[in-house]
Amino acid sequence: MELDFINLLGFVAACLTTGAFIPQVIKTWKTRSTGDLSLGMFLMLFLGTTCWFIYGLLKMDFPLIGANGITLSLAFVILYFKLKELKKKAV
Template identity: 45%
Template sequence: MDYIEMIGFIAAFLTTAAFLPQVYKTWKTKDVSALSLPMLLMFLVGIILWLVYALYIPSPSMIVTNTITIVSAFFLIYFKIKYGKT
């Protein structure tokens, strides 16, 4: 693994890890009032496109972390729909 890919793994780890506390907090509190469904949907589509790009390059760091972020974003969308006011 070259040093550029290592930098990619570190950056990807930090940005993915920064997102996980929000998922955990939302899961524990079930408070989704501050979450915007349109933003979450645009974010999910963007991350899916990043994953497609990463698969095309290929970039292992982007593949791994974008896959994890897709799952996290999916959970936030699920929580927003399940716990949001109807």
């Protein structure tokens, strides 16, 4: 019973932290604007999530791989638009 609760807690945490990016990705995709987003924060998040993803691969921990793979993809979309916007401003 305790293990079921622990697994459920981990699943809920993974869904919430991964899902937290969805509203920002949708807003960024629609507006094509990332002006108020911190590049440093998203770079650190992207690198940290990449490390967690690789860690999950090395440990063959599929929940870690899945949650961080999705988060990595969502963070990449935001980071792509942020870098594209910065490049446009530099020109």
